[in-house]
Amino acid sequence: MNTTRPRKPKHLAATVTIAFMAASLLAGCGTSGGASSAPAKPQIGVLIKDTTIPFFGRQIKGYEEAAAKYGMDVTIYNGKSDNATQVGLIQQLITKKVDMMMVTPGDPQAINGALKQAANAHIPVVAVNTEPNDKTNILSFIGANDVEYGHALGKLVAAATGGKGKIAVVRGKLGDPADTLRRKGLEEELQNTPGLQIVAEQASNWDSAKALNVTQDFLNKYPKGELDAVVDVGPDTVSAAKYAHDNNRSEIKFIMGDFPSNVKQGIKDGYIYGTVNQDPYEQSAKAMELADKYFKGTRVHSPQPSTFRCPWSPRKTSTTTRLPGESPVFQ
Numbered sequence: 001m002n003t004t005r006p007r008k009p010k011h012l013a014a015t016v017t018i019a020f021m022a023a024s025l026l027a028g029c030g031t032s033g034g035a036s037s038a039p040a041k042p043q044i045g046v047l048i049k050d051t052t053i054p055f056f057g058r059q060i061k062g063y064e065e066a067a068a069k070y071g072m073d074v075t076i077y078n079g080k081s082d083n084a085t086q087v088g089l090i091q092q093l094i095t096k097k098v099d100m101m102m103v104t105p106g107d108p109q110a111i112n113g114a115l116k117q118a119a120n121a122h123i124p125v126v127a128v129n130t131e132p133n134d135k136t137n138i139l140s141f142i143g144a145n146d147v148e149y150g151h152a153l154g155k156l157v158a159a160a161t162g163g164k165g166k167i168a169v170v171r172g173k174l175g176d177p178a179d180t181l182r183r184k185g186l187e188e189e190l191q192n193t194p195g196l197q198i199v200a201e202q203a204s205n206w207d208s209a210k211a212l213n214v215t216q217d218f219l220n221k222y223p224k225g226e227l228d229a230v231v232d233v234g235p236d237t238v239s240a241a242k243y244a245h246d247n248n249r250s251e252i253k254f255i256m257g258d259f260p261s262n263v264k265q266g267i268k269d270g271y272i273y274g275t276v277n278q279d280p281y282e283q284s285a286k287a288m289e290l291a292d293k294y295f296k297g298t299r300v301h302s303p304q305p306s307t308f309r310c311p312w313s314p315r316k317t318s319t320t321t322r323l324p325g326e327s328p329v330f331q
Helices: 054-070 083-096 112-120 146-161 177-190 208-221 238-246 261-269 280-295
Strands: 015-020 043-048 073-078 100-104 125-128 140-144 165-171 196-203 229-232 253-257 274-276 306-309
Touching: 043 054, 043 083, 054 073, 054 100, 054 280, 073 083, 083 100, 083 112, 100 280, 112 125, 125 280, 140 146, 140 280, 146 165, 146 177, 146 196, 146 229, 146 253, 146 274, 165 177, 165 208, 177 196, 196 208, 208 229, 208 238, 229 238, 238 253, 238 261, 261 274
Parallel strands: 043 073, 043 100, 100 125, 125 140, 165 196, 165 229, 229 253, 253 274
Antiparallel strands: 015 140, 015 306
C-alpha cells in the first residue's frame, strides 16, 4: 500500500441504477392510475427471501420507517431461501386479503404462479430487489440493475490491476439471479479489457465463512505472482481479504459488492480495494413511496429513477481515510 503521498478518492463513472419497470396494472384493477378507493390504513404484506441475511435487515428497516411515515401497517414474512415457503406465504397473504404485497423472491421463476393468483385476487404486487421472470402480474419493479452492477465490478478490477492480470471470482449462490446477472455483467465488462483473465471461480452461497474457505483455496492454488485480484459478486469476502492481508498476500486486490460497515472499514484500512454499492434501505423506501402514491390514486407508471454512485477508493493511504459517498448502508 503506497504511503508516500495521499491520493484523493475518485468516483467510478458507472452507476448502479434503481430501475422502476412498471407493467400494465393487474387484471381487475381498472385504469393505469392508482387504487380506485384507498383503505384507511393500507395493510402491506412484505415477503423477504431470507430475513437472516444482513442486507435485508437494512431493507426491513426501510419498510418499517416508511410505514410509519405513510400511515401503513407492514408485516414482514421470512421466505427462508426456500421456494415452497415463499409460494406458501404469497398464498397466505392472498387469503389475508392484504392491500398490497412487496415481494423479494429467491427464485424469479418459482413464484410466477403465486403472483398470478395474487393478480386474480386483485392484489397489487411490487417486486423489490429481485424481478420475477413474468412481469405481467406485478405493478412495478424497484431494484438494482445487476448486469450494470457486474459491469461496475469489472471497471473496478480493471482500475485495480491496470488492466492486466489473473482474477479469481467468488460467486454467490449459483442460480440466484443476482449472482447470475452480476457474473454476466462482469464478463461483458472484462471483454473490454483483454489483459484480464478469470482463472478460477467458486460459489460461496452468500456466506462469509464459505467465502473465506473459497479464498484460501485460491491462495493455496495460486502463489504470489499468479493471482492479481479476487472479485466477489457480494460483500462476503471481507474476512477473506483480511486473511490475505495478514498472511503476506496483500498484493491481491479485493473487489466486492455492497457497502456494509465492515466493507467500509476494510477499504479504510487498505485490505479491500473497492466496492459497488446498492442501498437496500432506499429500495424499500422507494417501494413504499410508490405504494403511497398508488393508494392516493396517483399514476405510478414512470417515477424518476434513482442512481447511486459506487463508493470506492482506488488506493487508500494511511492519511486518506475519507470515503466518497455516504455512510455504510447496513451493518
